[in-house]
Amino acid sequence: MKKIKQKFNIKRRNFLTGTASLAGMAATASVLPINIANANHTEGSKGLPGFISWKDRDALIVHSDKGIETHRSAIGESLITPNRNIYIRNNMPTMSDAQIGNRGDWKVSIEGVKNPKTFTLSQLKKLGHTTMATILQCSGNGRGFFEHKVRGSQWETGAAACVLWTGVPMKVVVDACGGINGSAVYMTSAGVDHKPTGLDPKKAMVERSVPKKVFKDAMLAWEMNGVPLPNAHGGPLRMVTPGYFGINNVKHLGKVAFTTEQSSVKYMKSSYRISPIGKKGSQYPSCWEMPVxxxxxxxxxxxxxxxxxxxxxxxxxxxxxxxxxxxxxxxxxxxxxxxxxxxxxxxxxxxxxxxxxxxxxxxxxxxxxxxxxxxxxxxxxxxxxxxxxxxxxxxxxxxxxxxxx
Amino acid sequence: MKIVKFLLMILFLFSINIKNLLADNAKMVKGLEIFNEIAGCAGCHTLKAAGSEANIGPNLDTVSLTEESVKDMVTHGLGVMPAYGEGILTKEEIDIVSFYVANSVGK
The missing domain is CATH 2.60.40.650 (Immunoglobulin-like)
Incomplete structure (x- = not known):
């Protein structure tokens, strides 16, 4: 078959942005400039995407440049999984150093508390400091064993790791803000990694609500296994929700709010719902607590x-x-x-x-x-x-x- | 007489192959147009053959996929990727773009 390789002008992503509708796309020539977000996904010399070229290729199974699994035999030899072996699962492109800027100036706002505040990372480091170990595990770890042709990376055991986090306990942050508003039911964490893409936040923002009680053991982490939290794992600041599936450990954290309702973004409302085969919807349980x-x-x-x-x-x-x-x-x-x-x-x-x-x-x-x-x-x-x-x-x-x- | 029949059969089969090849090439051309223009897949995915370098969804050149798996993904969507089978593309367009992607990855 003849290889077709001519180039068209790439100029449409209207339906995913917040400023153009589907109907608009069909009916008009409404054009938005495309934002080729990061050039950090090109293949590095080791066959890994450039943004994780520092990882150990031999320890990893590459499902795609957004889904990279740890070999079963490369996980558990020393309790803590070394960073170079830890899996990658990204819903949005990893933010680059240029997009992040000075790490100490990274901002996170705390809302739904008595005295809402915005902290820089430097200020958070003065609030408190602790280290704890948690398991980071993708909700779909083990998907590769299902037999009904499930869409998504076919993880077996390697979308999991045991990690030592260093950061400030969420409880300390809450206390610094005068406590949680009385009506709150959920702790809702939002990432900002969708921003450089220009996509509609309702469809692209990773904002996850978990039961409010999770804050008692949660942490805002800036170190992972003794090094500054790598961009590929959500640096410079990430929410850690112990015992809860990976998606709730929001990367590139920009906001934590104590809310009465669950977030209405797609990643909360319809994605990550555990529904029977052939059914979907927000009435089904969200991927929250991990099972034994x-x-x-x-x-x-x-x-x-x-x-x-x-x-x-x-x-x-x-x-x-x-x-x-x-x-x-x-x-x-x-x-x-x-x-x-x-x-x-x-x-x-x-x-x-x-x-x-x-x-x-x-x-x-x-x-x-x-x-x-x-x-x-x-x-x-x-x-x-x-x-x-x-x-x-x-x-x-x-x-x-x-x-x- | 047998030789004539044999030659006619060869000619017939050859014409079918030509027809299929032409149809496949037409699907590749149309598939590229759907990928880059109509559906805008190129806005989110890298696919060297299409000249696209976006980085929202997986780089398709790094993914192991089949025509069927592409069709499934395009129809139903995943995460931020819309379900194109729900009123965005026709079934025929999904078939064509899936054929195109499955035959273009890694090229």
């Missing part, structure tokens, strides 16, 4: 055949918004289970725990599974079928097949 979950990180089919004898089976386990209490491991596809040991430090209920289980395996093939419990809930065997492939914590799909020789 675990998965094995070694050995896996990625790590090749395993030598017979004693084998260390290791993995990571999380309790969602509660402490993970136990993990069981099966080497026979879930027919029998034995308790694994937690290893390494406990960094709190929002971090994951590493676990290890020693098995003596002779040559053959094995299906190895892990099953975590937080004392209230345990992982189900099967995934919860849903339209967009969210919140998968079924143990069966997350099991691994290994060959012992």
């Amino acid at each position: 979950k675990s998965w094995i990180t070694r050995p896996t089919d990625e790590t090749g055949t395993v030598k017979s004898g004693k084998v260390q089976i290791v993995g990571v386990a999380m309790g969602g918004t509660r402490n993970v209490r136990s993990v069981k491991v099966s080497i026979d596809g879930g027919q029998s289970w034995k308790r694994a040991k937690f290893i390494g430090p406990n960094l709190g209920k929002y971090a994951w725990r590493q676990f290890a289980f020693e098995a003596t395996l002779s040559s053959g093939t094995y299906n190895i599974a892990s099953l975590a419990s937080n004392g209230r809930d345990k992982q189900p065997e099967l995934r919860m079928e849903n339209r967009r492939g969210y919140a998968h914590n079924g143990w069966k799909d997350h099991s691994v097949n290994i060959t012992v020789v």
Whole structure:
């Protein structure tokens, strides 16, 4: 087939901007200048997009330049996931240094409080300071196991990481503003990464509401694993909502408001809703609290055949918004289970725990599974079928097949 | 006589192929127009073959996709991407632009 490569003038994105309607696009030649937002997505020398050329290519699976997954075997070896291995999931282009400007001058406004204020990052750093570990996990982690051809990146286990954040507790910020207004029901965080694109904020702004109670453990973070929060992960300032799915940890944070209603933007109202297959709408639950979950990180089919004898089976386990209490491991596809040991430090209920289980395996093939419990809930065997492939914590799909020789 | 029949058959098959090729090329030309002008896909996506370099949605040259998966995405949308099947493009236009994208990525 002849390759068609002629160029047309690119000048329309009307329907996504706030200033032109669909009808307008069809009926008139209404033209808006296109804003080629960032040139930071071009492929770097390592086959990664330029804006994350500092990451470890070998640790990553590239679904697209906006969806990059950590290999199963590159997640859990040292509890905290190194920045160079952490997944990328961006709804908007990562802001560039030029768009961000002086990081100390970055502004975030606090509303829905007794005394609304706008703080610069430099001012926030004088308010308070703490470090905590949380799990960052995309709502669609595990989507690749669904069988109904779900749109979106086909994540298996690697849209997740355990991260040490440094920043100011949201509670300190609230206190500095005189407390929350009495009528508030939600904490609503808004990013500003849509602004350079010129797109309609209702359709493009990442603004997420979570129950107000989340503020008690939340944080405005400016460091990630000991370095200034990289732009690719929402720098210079990001909301951290412990125990809640990644989308609620809003990047490039510009506003936090305590509100009586949930945000009306698309990313809150219709996206990230857990609905039955074939149905959608804001009446369905939003991707908020993460469920209890675990998965094995070694050995896996990625790590090749395993030598017979004693084998260390290791993995990571999380309790969602509660402490993970136990993990069981099966080497026979879930027919029998034995308790694994937690290893390494406990960094709190929002971090994951590493676990290890020693098995003596002779040559053959094995299906190895892990099953975590937080004392209230345990992982189900099967995934919860849903339209967009969210919140998968079924143990069966997350099991691994290994060959012992 | 058998040879004549054979040659006629070859000619017939060849003409079908030519017809298909012409149809495919027409779809590629129309698909490019839909991509860049009618739907404005180029406003958000990079696709080298179309000369587009935007960075709102994924760079299509980096995505593993099929004609069917493009059709599904264009029809139903995802995130900030509109559902083009809900009154923005006709089904025929979606078929054509999906054919175009699936045959243009990485070129």
